[in-house]
Amino acid sequence: MAKTDGNVYTIVFATVMVIVVGGILAGLAQGLKPAIKENERFEKQQNILYAMGVNENGNSTGAVNFIPTDRVEEEYKKYIKGTYILQGGKLTESAEAFKVDMKKQSKLPKSERKMPLFVGERDGQEFYVIPMYGKGLWDAIWGYVSLDKNLVVQGAYFDHKAETPGLGANIKERYFMDDFIGENILNNGSFAGITVAKGNNDPKNLTKDDNEVDALAGATITGDGVSAMMKSTLKAYVPHIKNMK
Amino acid sequence: MGLLSKKDQKLILDPLADDNPITIQVLGICSALAITAQLKASIVMSIAVLFVMGVGNVVISAMRNIIPSKIRIIVQLVVVATLVIVVDQVLKAYAYSLSKELSVFVGLIITNCIIMGRFEAFALGNGLWRSFLDGIGNALGYGVILVIIGFFRELLGSGTLLGFKVLGDPIEKTGLYSIGYENNGFMLLSPMALIVVGLIIWVQRSRNKALIEEN
Numbered sequence: 001m002a003k004t005d006g007n008v009y010t011i012v013f014a015t016v017m018v019i020v021v022g023g024i025l026a027g028l029a030q031g032l033k034p035a036i037k038e039n040e041r042f043e044k045q046q047n048i049l050y051a052m053g054v055n056e057n058g059n060s061t062g063a064v065n066f067i068p069t070d071r072v073e074e075e076y077k078k079y080i081k082g083t084y085i086l087q088g089g090k091l092t093e094s095a096e097a098f099k100v101d102m103k104k105q106s107k108l109p110k111s112e113r114k115m116p117l118f119v120g121e122r123d124g125q126e127f128y129v130i131p132m133y134g135k136g137l138w139d140a141i142w143g144y145v146s147l148d149k150n151l152v153v154q155g156a157y158f159d160h161k162a163e164t165p166g167l168g169a170n171i172k173e174r175y176f177m178d179d180f181i182g183e184n185i186l187n188n189g190s191f192a193g194i195t196v197a198k199g200n201n202d203p204k205n206l207t208k209d210d211n212e213v214d215a216l217a218g219a220t221i222t223g224d225g226v227s228a229m230m231k232s233t234l235k236a237y238v239p240h241i242k243n244m245k
Numbered sequence: 246m247g248l249l250s251k252k253d254q255k256l257i258l259d260p261l262a263d264d265n266p267i268t269i270q271v272l273g274i275c276s277a278l279a280i281t282a283q284l285k286a287s288i289v290m291s292i293a294v295l296f297v298m299g300v301g302n303v304v305i306s307a308m309r310n311i312i313p314s315k316i317r318i319i320v321q322l323v324v325v326a327t328l329v330i331v332v333d334q335v336l337k338a339y340a341y342s343l344s345k346e347l348s349v350f351v352g353l354i355i356t357n358c359i360i361m362g363r364f365e366a367f368a369l370g371n372g373l374w375r376s377f378l379d380g381i382g383n384a385l386g387y388g389v390i391l392v393i394i395g396f397f398r399e400l401l402g403s404g405t406l407l408g409f410k411v412l413g414d415p416i417e418k419t420g421l422y423s424i425g426y427e428n429n430g431f432m433l434l435s436p437m438a439l440i441v442v443g444l445i446i447w448v449q450r451s452r453n454k455a456l457i458e459e460n
Binding site for chain 1: 313319320327330334348433
């Protein structure tokens with residue numbers, strides 16, 4: 001073992017190791033980048049369509065079933081009629097809306113943020129799909145909520161980076177997301193958002209005009225994160241969606 | 246198991262019971278507590294660790310004569326981290342939905358002390374084949390405990406197994422819930438995993454008295 005104990009050997013070994021490992025990882029990341037980017041694009045299209053009710057759920061309950069990746073591109077083109085960016089209180093039509101990086105935007109001050117809006121049409125009805133980005137317990141949470149002209153939620157999809165499996169991670173389960181459907185984000189005409197409420201004593205979510213959905217047990221902070229994310233994002237869109245009628 | 250000699254069999258079988266990394270060596274407890282609220286997460290984590298342990302042990306064993314002893318821990322860390330990142334990137338490119346399931350675990354695999362423990366205690370001093378078997382054996386031993394904890398926590402905490410409502414619907418009050426049964430939300434919290442680990446240790450030591458330490 002003597003030859004491997006010397007300082008020179010140790011330094012040379014460490015240097016070679018770092019270069020080799022760095023090279024492997026950099027090469028791999030470069031080589032796989034196009035495939036990963038494409039997967040992320042498909043996922044975003046699936047999420048947006050899911051929120052406006054274009055999915056393969058059918059009559060099943062339980063699992064989330066997206067439009068399969070091989071069809072999502074054409075379905076997205078079929079259903080999404082216009083994309084807009086809301087910035088500094090002005091809504092402009094923009095083809096760049098899909099490419100807006102919500103994570104980067106969330107770090108900017110509110111007045112400079114680019115906030116995308118996807119307008120879709122299904123069965124003659126218009127859907128306004130709003131992407132959002134916020135904080136859960138451990139890391140980022142994000143989602144897509146679709147509203148109709150009357151600002152009633154038509155669908156929601158949430159996702160997270162690192163919430164606890166079995167607890168906060170359940171925000172991406174149907175039984176949580178489907179509760180939002182039918183909730184109004186206004187209360188007596190003024191903006192109220194939707195609160196993930198503990199103890200609202202309505203586990204089946206039969207009351208749709210209380211601006212509340214039932215919280216997940218053991219996931220208080222993640223639920224509060226969802227409430228905060230919805231409140232801070234949706235408000236800015238309200239006057240614009242009213243005007244788009 | 247005709248393929249393996251007696252000694253090799255021991256490498257696989259010992260960690261499953263009398264030399265279990267979780268219940269006997271009490272390693273890898275952190276991830277056992279964090280991700281076992283669902284059976285599915287436990288299984289996915291076990292498979293991920295199985296891969297990283299099997300390959301990692303072989304890589305360390307192959308390099309065991311050229312690793313400088315002063316920086317061997319850092320070298321081990323680099324090997325684990327590299328393997329995990331490679332797996333993560335490949336999954337993201339070719340099995341995107343699976344990679345999303347795994348996202349939480351990637352960091353947990355790197356810090357899993359069982360992996361570093363086996364590198365240090367076994368792979369540095371043994372040949373390729375034996376190191377591979379040792380890695381697989383320990384990962385299986387870890388997985389078995391994870392699956393047992395996940396089974397009880399999901400069943401008693403959520404009334405489901407792998408997402409299926411095996412005890413009926415708690416909101417519609419069908420199945421067991423119709424006679425007043427309630428889910429124990431406590432089971433979903435990490436401390437209950439520790440209590441389940443404790444119960445497993447208790448059962449194991451009462452069945453095999455040789456495992457009880459002298460005071």
